[in-house]
Amino acid sequence: MSTTEYGGFSNRFAAAFIDGIILYIGGNLLGGFLGFFYGLAGGTTEYPSVLGFFLSIIWSWLYFAMMESSAKQATLGKMATGLVVTDENDNRLTFGRATARYFAKWLSSMILMIGYIMAAFTNKRQALHDMIAGTVVYQRQPSKAGENIVAFGVIGLIFALIGFIGLFGLSNMVSKAIQAEARQYIGSINKGQQAYYQENGDFSDNIDDLGLGIKLETTDYSYHISRINSNPYVISTATAKNYQLKSYFSIVYLQDSRTQTMICETDEPSSVPVLYFLNRNQKKIYETDEPLSTALDDFEFVDRCPPGYSNIK
Numbered sequence: 001m002s003t004t005e006y007g008g009f010s011n012r013f014a015a016a017f018i019d020g021i022i023l024y025i026g027g028n029l030l031g032g033f034l035g036f037f038y039g040l041a042g043g044t045t046e047y048p049s050v051l052g053f054f055l056s057i058i059w060s061w062l063y064f065a066m067m068e069s070s071a072k073q074a075t076l077g078k079m080a081t082g083l084v085v086t087d088e089n090d091n092r093l094t095f096g097r098a099t100a101r102y103f104a105k106w107l108s109s110m111i112l113m114i115g116y117i118m119a120a121f122t123n124k125r126q127a128l129h130d131m132i133a134g135t136v137v138y139q140r141q142p143s144k145a146g147e148n149i150v151a152f153g154v155i156g157l158i159f160a161l162i163g164f165i166g167l168f169g170l171s172n173m174v175s176k177a178i179q180a181e182a183r184q185y186i187g188s189i190n191k192g193q194q195a196y197y198q199e200n201g202d203f204s205d206n207i208d209d210l211g212l213g214i215k216l217e218t219t220d221y222s223y224h225i226s227r228i229n230s231n232p233y234v235i236s237t238a239t240a241k242n243y244q245l246k247s248y249f250s251i252v253y254l255q256d257s258r259t260q261t262m263i264c265e266t267d268e269p270s271s272v273p274v275l276y277f278l279n280r281n282q283k284k285i286y287e288t289d290e291p292l293s294t295a296l297d298d299f300e301f302v303d304r305c306p307p308g309y310s311n312i313k
Helices: 011-038 050-066 078-080 094-108 116-118 128-133 145-200
Strands: 082-087 135-139 221-226 235-238 248-255 257-264 275-278 284-287 308-310
Touching: 011 050, 011 082, 011 116, 011 145, 050 094, 078 082, 082 094, 094 221, 116 128, 128 135, 128 284, 135 275, 145 221, 145 235, 145 248, 145 257
Parallel strands: none
Antiparallel strands: 082 135, 221 235, 235 248, 248 257, 257 308, 275 284
């Protein structure tokens, strides 16, 4: 081959993009195929991620090394962009040199992709892995694929950003809807406790006694009712199973022979609320990160939620 036009950065980027898609699709097909027969052979799922990691390396290595040392001297991505890879003497790569070039790419990636960016500035448009392996990328056939893909990539990035903003807004709306259900459940449990006390003169730690038809385990929350002996209060919690959701806890207690309630909501999403209430003297009267297991010997009426929580009653 007698061309001296070096492969431009945009075409090389486009080739890498195309090869990445091919590797992803091919890797998934290969992984599914091998995983199917691995399961039939009685393989366990104890180390699937480790096995998949090594298979992906082997698949990627063979793809690049075999195609760049073939008669085409190019991967499918490079063929699409008119690029070929040779040694510094314009000769076809051996499989060993193509292998060295592939693994040298790891170093180009490890230094924040600077090894790849070097191809835009060196005399022969060599990336760091080209310099290490002694290879050169040439533009054998004219191609504007790189410019087109970069342009589409920029447009796609803009649309992706717009989509991300929209998705983030949608996610917030979904979270608020789920949290509204948790607040409703906690509020219903409190009202159920008040009604139960009015009828029975006591509180209950059994959700079925309240006749609400509420399950203690839902897709997004775990609910718990804590009652110790015959103390004049009952604690209810709604602990989020999703780190993007807020958690809740509430108390129903007696004050002057009348039932009072308070519901506290975490100010930020939290799946592990630390629960405690404060009286008007800023004294903690209940604190735990587990369901209530001990009685409050010095129980007083509650006055406010602790820092980091808001009273939503």
